[in-house]
Amino acid sequence: MIKLLHVSKIYDDIKALDTIDLEIGEGELVILKGVSGSGKSTILSLIAGLLKPTSGDVLVENKHISKLPDHFCSRYRRDNIGFIFQKYNLIPTLNVRDNILLPLVPLNLDEKALHVKLHSVMKMFDIEHKKDVRVKSLSGGEQQRVAIARANVNNPKIILADEPTANLDEKLSCEFIQILKELKSMNKTVIVATHDPLFFDLDFVDRVVEIHNGKLLCS
């Protein structure tokens, strides 16, 4: 489903990724393990079409993502990708409902369709009781559940999570692991970039791929 073929990424004079080859199948849950600065976020951004490789090719369902013009990249992202950012990237002054609905704005759906999608993800990620609360008043764990609900509201096939437990305590991190299990059971293709050892020995994870200085150690 996802293929990175001989992908390198150079920022100015920093080689963030060095000739990466990686294939991830539909429904796979992959942990991308590596220390800070090893290139994990760069890989997620390439798959999301937020960045273009310096060389090599990124294919998602046989589409050349790395060659799409920006306009088509946004559309590809909207239709296929749910991105859970490390700092959640929510709008603090908007309430939970409006934050979750943001990815749907360009679709011009009617109120009924919006309500069905909103209700489904708020229920799934246990945040419905806070729907009218401004995000800035929520706890860290609640903010993350809003971010996860927003990433899923468009029912994307691919979920990318960047250091999802970086801002969570142990209890909330364990709750995130349960959510991950749920996403896996929904047959989502999931990639989690992390250096948190909590993810390295989970029985429902398909693969742990290690990256070091922009090179994959195993895949």
Ligand SMILES: Nc1ncnc2c1ncn2[C@@H]1O[C@H](COP(=O)(O)OP(=O)(O)OP(=O)(O)O)[C@@H](O)[C@H]1O
């Ligand atoms: N926009 C950028 N401009 C210049 N260098 C960058 C940029 N983004 C990343 N880098 C560099 O590329 C390398 C890989 O960064 P990347 O963010 O992909 O690593 P990471 O493993 O996700 O790290 P972290 O866990 O700290 O987010 C690092 O050396 C980083 O400093």
